[in-house]
Amino acid sequence: MSISGRGSTPRPRCPSPQTVGPGLTGGKVGDVVAYAGNPMGSYAQEQILPASVAIPVPPSVDHKQAASVMLKGMTAHVLLRRVFKVESGHTILVHAAAGGVGSLLCQWANALGATVIGTVSNEEKAAQASQDGCHHVIIYTKEDVVARVKEITSGKGLNVVYDSVGKDTYKASIECLAPRGFLVSFGQSSGKPDPIPMSDLASKSLFLTRPSLMHYTATRDELLESAGEVFANIANGVLRVRVNHTYLLSEAARAPADLEGRKTSGSIVLIPDTDS
Ligand SMILES: NC(=O)c1ccc[n+]([C@@H]2O[C@H](COP(=O)([O-])OP(=O)(O)OC[C@H]3O[C@@H](n4cnc5c(N)ncnc54)[C@H](OP(=O)(O)O)[C@@H]3O)[C@@H](O)[C@H]2O)c1
Incomplete structure (x- = not known):
């Protein structure tokens, strides 16, 4: 089986596909599968996975896309459809709108009929966020977000803020919300937000x-x-997965360094050296 995980890519040509584990039903050697999250260990050429986390990848989805989209795409699904159900008429804010999850959130929310506002740090990312369906882009290094x-919003505020930045943004996120709005804090790229008083x-x-x-x-059903x-949303064109950066597995250390240095947009994929 070819396996993908957080930031890795499935290997299309597995040199020694031997067997699947005992008791596995519904899967065979050569199936393309992907996974996201645990067990950690996807910075590897080969990995043994419990069948319960392996997701069959349809032939319509390119291997690099699959490797890049599992964690981010399922996160976008959960945030937009289950944590808070975005609907037509909602006005939403997505921080880091040109980021991996951010880009998918903007595209998907636009398709759901929401008015999408994105924040980004620079012009280049602003252009990408606009292409990804942001109706309004705020360059927070130049403009005041609140x-x-x-x-x-003509003073009305937002139905929901999707905040992956954390420490630097949570206060503005709260200020931007309309009465009965939702702050969905799903990451902390800038550090842990301070405790928020109930008041x-x-x-x-x-x-x-x-x-x-x-x-x-x-x-398994979820x-x-x-x-x-x-x-389905990749196949129907709602989601365009941007694999903007690929790194060989042997130079994997550069990927988190570039992410930390804010040099990336879209997704990063690690490629096994044998595929280069
Ligand atoms: N809760 C969950 O289940 C879940 C699942 C997946 C991901 N996440 C979280 O979601 C967040 C986004 O993940 P991603 O992979 O899509 O990353 P990303 O958005 O591609 O990268 C982070 C972006 O955050 C912005 N940022 C703002 N302040 C930053 C700072 N101090 N340091 C670094 N970046 C900063 C940068 O965009 P600008 O330059 O435009 O500011 C940067 O490009 C991460 O915090 C991740 O842990 C959570």
């Missing part, structure tokens, strides 16, 4: 959640539903 959101939520009857993909894909929605 003031721009007020202007865009900060009470002033607008806000909801705050800190979801993890793992808890929303805990059952996992296959999320993955199925992602694959």
Whole structure:
């Protein structure tokens, strides 16, 4: 079997596919499968996986796309369809809109009929976010996010903020919400947000959640539903997966360094050296 995981790519030509594990039904040697999350260890050419986490990849999905989209795509599905159900008429904010998850959130939310506002650090990322369906892009290094959101929403505020940045953004995220709005804090690229006093939520009857993909894909049915929605939206053109950066496995250390240095946009995929 070819396996993909967090940031790795399935190997199309497995040199020694021997066998699948005892008791496995519904799978055979040569099937292309992908996974996301646990067990860790996808910085590898080969991996042994429990069958319960292996997701069959349809032939319509390119291997690099599959490797890049599992974690991010299923996260986008869970955030937009289960944590908070985005619908036509909602106005939403996506921080890091040109990032891996951010890009998919913007495309998907646009297709759901929401008005999408994205924040990014520079012009180049702003152009990408616009292409990905952001109706309004805020370059936060030049513009005040709260003031721009007020202007865009005519003072009404937002139904939901998807915040993966954390420490640097959570206060503005709360300020931007409409009464009864949702703060979905799903990452902390800039560091852990400080504790939020209940009174900060009470002033607008806000909801705050800190979801993890793992808890929303805990059952096989949930996992296959999320993955199925992602694959379907790639096939129908709603999701364009941007694999903007590939690194050989032997130079894998450069990938997190570039991510930390804010040099990346879209997805990063590690390629086994044998495929280069
Ligand atoms: N909860 C879950 O289940 C779940 C699942 C998947 C991912 N995540 C989280 O979602 C977040 C996004 O993941 P991703 O893979 O899509 O990454 P990413 O968005 O491609 O990269 C992070 C982006 O965040 C922005 N950023 C703002 N402040 C930053 C800082 N101080 N340091 C680094 N980046 C900063 C940068 O965009 P700008 O230059 O435009 O500011 C950067 O490109 C991560 O925090 C990840 O852990 C959570």
